[in-house]
Amino acid sequence: MNANDTCKMVNIYLYTRYERFWHWLQSALIAVLLVTGFEANGLYTLLGFKTAVDVHNFVGLAWLIAFAFFVFWVFTTGEWRQYIPTTKKMLLVIRYYMFGIFRGEPHPVPKRTDAKHNPLQRLVYLSLAAFLLPLQMLTGFLYWSYNSWNAWGLGWLSLKVVAAVHLAGGFAILSFLVVHIYMITAGHSLTAHTRAMICGWEEVEERDAVEEWEIKSRAKNPA
């Protein structure tokens, strides 16, 4: 049996215009940063060391500025509540991706406008947006400002350590990207998630109302 046979599908507006713009802008920035970053680390020669470093620095600083707008957006719209971690139904979601998905079972926590992340996504995206990406920006900014360390009273920092943390962060982001790109195909159809991130609308299974714990705003009626 397929999910399509058992469930009625509904179209919901999941991602606002800014959200989609931010997603694709950040993807482009991260892609360029990965390519130029690994070149600067000496993995291969593509643009040449100087160009790779110049592009990496420019794009990295642009990312810092653009990220400030994302932080503003996530707090002013209340969307940060979508990232509050929960263990509720976490095991059900893990079980689904380990077994249920192969049997065509419906997703245990389908996307809703006010709860677009399942418990596993909440945890992953919170770690990413609140820890890994800011850590990468911080170590990258420090790396870039190496010549000012003494003037800023940061002479005790070790470039070797900062570079190692920055490199480890790069690998973590690349690993995330591999899984993330694959998970795009795991919607109710192969392209459902891609379509949603381009147009904003996603086809999801119609199901009972969102449970109270999932809802982003407690002010709204939970039923």
Next chain:
Amino acid sequence: MLVPHLFGPPGSDAYWAKYDWKTALESGQKKAGLPFSGQFDFVETSYVFPTTHMVAPKDRSVSCNECHAKDNSRMAGITGVYLPGRDGNRVIEFLGWTAVLASVAGVLLHAFGRAVSRSRKEG
């Protein structure tokens, strides 16, 4: 180790005025308040030039990757300083690629599983 008096006006004891090491050294040691036996000799030393200066002509100045490179770096012998592009981190690189390859393998396996279960249902 002796302190030579190198630069000075014409007629002074400076080396570049009289071209005489003995007077230049006497004058230098005296100014530094150090004793001088009158005997001196030269030994061979190596000197590391700053790469931002003394490179001529301008169009033949060194490019970044003459030092910032894994192979044949001009600074290959200069240890104790982290040089981006020359120095990586073998442990992190090994762990990093292991994580990336594990992700790729996991994703491929999962995709294969989905493809098989789907074809079974349809077939």
